[in-house]
Amino acid sequence: MDSTSITTVTTSSSTSSSSSSSSQPRQLDSPRPMTPASPAVEATTAFDQPVKLKSRHRLLQGLQRMSSSPSLAKLGRSRSSEKVYKSGQKASISCVSLGSPISSYSLSPPNSYTSQLSNGFSTAPTTPGSPCSQQSYFESNPRLRPLDPNEITTAPVPIDLRTPKLTSIPLPEISEKPFPRRPDFNFWKDLPHEVRIHVLSFLSPKEIIKVSAVSKEWHDMCFDGQLWTSLDCQGYYQQITSEALVKIMLKAGAFVKNLNLRGCVQLRDQWLSLGTRMTNQECRNLESFSIEGCKIERSSIHFFLLRNPRLIHINMPSMQNINNATMKIIASHCPELELLNIDWCSQIDTKGLKKVIQSCPNLTDLRASEVRGLDDNDFMLELFQRNNLERLILQHCDSLTDEALEIMVHGSDPDRDVLTDHPIVPPRRLRHLDISRCRSLTDRGVKALAHNVPLLEGFRICQNTALTDDALEDLLQTTNRLTHLEVEEVELLTNATLINLSKSKAAKTLEHLSISYCEQMGDVGVLPLLKACPEIKSLCLDNTRISDLVLIEASEQVRKRGSTTKKSQLPKKGLELVAFDCANVTWAGVREILQGNGRVMQGRKKSVMQKTNRVGEDGEREEVRKVVEIQTLLYPTQIIHLKAFYGWQQTVEEHYKRCITGRWGAADRLEAKWAEWMVASEEVGVAAQGWSTRRRRRRARDAENRVRDDEDGAAPDTATGDEDGSGMEYSAGRGPRGGRRRARSGGCMVM
Incomplete structure (x- = not known):
């Protein structure tokens, strides 16, 4: 090979x-x-x-x-x-x-x-x-x-x-590497810091302070500045200690934007030390600062104002230790200010406020009740020229006169229309105006507001006793957006003001009306107002001359606002009606309110086809169709919350709770029992009053008869029987025969 x-x-x-x-x-x-x-x-x-x-x-x-x-x-x-x-x-x-x-x-x-x-x-x-x-x-x-x-x-x-013979040959076992064991995982510790802070942000401030005692690490997390961007102590100012407040302000001060220390009197001795312990980076980003009710010195207030140029809201009412120097600091260091509340700060006058008005172009809300010097025409002219205020509160300012109010609205010597004699000036941007308890105002000053405040929504002139119906006649006709009107204790106002209001366009938007202690107002003005105001939600009528007719009409108007066939849909409060201390309001009118709240009316009948299966004579199932009429029930969607005579208020409140929770049967039973009790009480009172009257009348007749007998010596022979209805019989020549007889009255109907 x-x-x-x-x-x-x-x-x-x-x-x-x-x-x-x-x-x-x-x-x-x-x-x-x-x-x-x-x-x-x-x-x-x-x-x-x-x-x-x-x-x-x-x-x-x-x-x-x-x-x-x-x-x-x-x-x-x-x-x-x-x-x-x-x-x-x-x-x-x-x-x-x-x-x-x-x-x-x-x-x-x-x-x-x-x-x-x-x-x-x-x-x-x-x-x-x-x-x-x-x-x-x-x-x-x-x-x-x-x-x-x-x-x-x-x-x-x-x-x-x-x-070849097929045999199964097993494969050799291959040794695999063991799966590495996962190390112990601490869920909270291994979370990122941002996630843990986000979880803690769902706790309330009180809970955050409690969990800070868990450990040192938790203590540092709980006082992280990201959790304290808003420090509002209004809800828990009585429980938090001064040490905790100081610690929060020191550790999280750079993050705090909203600082509300209302009522925190426990910081009285901590303000001075707090100012010395703060560094340059703490509490310098405040946008809202409120110290209402705090016992704080003027130097500490100035310290906070000087360090926070971004302040937008400053709320410090009833602070007697601030003065015009504080206003000067605000004017020079807070140019972005929008709200300033200095109510009841008697040490401030218009000289300090004028600097704030000139230096803060964004100021839209000024609350300066009981401020002195409002008769300064230069300050009022400054308000007219700026024309940026939307809310102006001037309660209890005796220095506010008609001339000052006219300058604020019309300016100085404005041009006037030849036909209407109205001043030709730009309209004011005021939405809320409160000039209550300004005793120097008369009809002349309030009339100046007419045709110049078209955006006005809230107006209060309470306790101005010199105002009459003429002051509001033109104003109500030119404020088409009016929603709140309060004229409490303006005693000279009559029903003419309410009738004028019901005929104006403001009646379509009116939601709140208070005419308490206006004793010349009654049903004549309130009834047309209820019919003309479909959106009315609050009506204060205490100490007026209204009667049960107003309560009946209020119940009817609220009932017209709608009803539903769904029993599960609970009603809501449609009208807050205050009618206590009204002499003409009786329990019958209150009962009309209760009946209107719990009344379930019957709606239209509906024809419904019902299908039923039955076994026939031959043993087969048959389908039977039958037309059935179903009566639908209509449940109220809005009810009235009434405040009446204090002796009835407990029953009224219980009835309201049952209606607002949809327990219509229980409410109806309560109303029926209360009505029965009131009827029985009145009957017992009338019966008692009748017995006492008859007793006094009988005693007077007996005394008169005795005197007549003594004078005449005898009575006519024909005087027999019970002529006067007193139940006594007389005989000739004698006094009453048989003594006293039992009165034949029907007795108590209840018993």
Whole structure:
């Protein structure tokens, strides 16, 4: 045999076809003589025409060469003795695979050394010393070792043509690396600081101070400035200590924007030390500053005002230690001011306020009750020229005169219309004006507001005893947006003002009206007002001349605002009615309010088709249709909250609670029992009053008869019987016969 070399060929992949060309060994350049022991070679070397092989030769043709593996030995195959490999060859076949090539039509199941599982190589374990013993099972390209010609054995290799026995060969267990254990996770500690602060922001300030005692770390978190951007102590000023307040202001002062210390009198001795302990970065970003009810020195107030140029709201009413110097600091250091409340600060006058008006162009809300010097025409002219105020509170300012109010509205010597004689000036931006208890005002000053405050929504002129109906006649006709009107204790106002209001456009928007202690107002003015004001929500009528007719009309108007067929929809308060201390209001009118609140009315009948199934005479189910009329019920959507005579108020409140919670049956029973009790009480009172009257009348007649008998000495003979209805009989010449008789009254109807 000539010298030839045959290279080793690995097994094909699971996706390769079983064609004969892919399974043949590659021929070399030099011709290789065939031997009888290799019939497959003879069949494949014919280059002229392919020869159709028989079954045995076809099987031998599919033999594939693979790398050395002892798997053949484990299958019980003997060494080949039919073919002898001689020394001197370049290469030889290390082992031969007896498995047929895998094809798409193969019915035999794949074994452990097929290409699907081995990635082109045998997955069976190698023996020590074999070429692949040092390779890992997961290496993709193992290195092939060519055989040395001296190592080739001369023993023939037997070919077993029997079908190999398919046995399941278990794969070796591969040791996996253990999954690394997750370290202990502290949920709160491992959270980002921003997330923890956001969680604490849902707590109330009182709860934050409590949880700060958990640990040192929690203490630092609870006093973080991000939690104290708004420090409003109004709801818990009695429970928080001065030390906690000082600590918050020192640690979170740079973040605080809203500082409300209303009622914190415990800081009385801490203000001076607080100012010395603050650094340059603390409490310098305030936008709202409120110290109402605090005991604070003037120097401490000035300290806060000087350090906060971004202040927008300043609220310090009833502070008797601030003066015009404080106003000067505000004017020079708070140019963005929008609200200033200095009510009842008697040490401030218009000289200090004038500087604030000139230096703060954004000022829209000025509350300066009991401020002195409002008769200064220069200050009022400054208000007219600025014209930026939307709310002006001037209660109890005796210095406010008609001339000053005219200058504030019209200016100094304005041009007037030739036809109407009205001043031609820009309209004022006032929305809320309070000039209550300004005793120097008369009708002239209030008339100046007419035609010049078209945006007015709230107006209070309480306790101005000099005002009459003429003061409000033109004003009510020119304020189409009026929602709140209070004229308490203006005794000279009559029903003409209410009738004028009901005819104006303001009646459509009016929500609150207070005419308490206006003793000249009664049903004549209130009844048309109730019919003309569909949006009225609050009506104060105490100490007036109204009667039960007003209560009946109020109940009817609220009932017209709507009803619902849904019982689960609870009503809401539609009208707050104050009617105590009214001499003409009786329990009958109060009963009308209770009946109107709890009245469930019957609506229209609806025809509904009902379907029922029944078993007929033949045993089959039949569907029966019937038209049924259903009566719907209408429940009120709004009710009245009444404040009446204190002896009835407890029953009225209980009835209101039952109606507002939808317990209509319980409310109706309470109203019926209360009405029965009131009727019985009145009857008992009338009966008692009648007995005492008859007793006094009888005693007077007896005394008169005795005096007559003494004077005349005898009575007429015809005087018989009970002529006067007193139950006594008289005889001729004598006094009453038979003594006292029992009164024949019906007695108590209740008993």
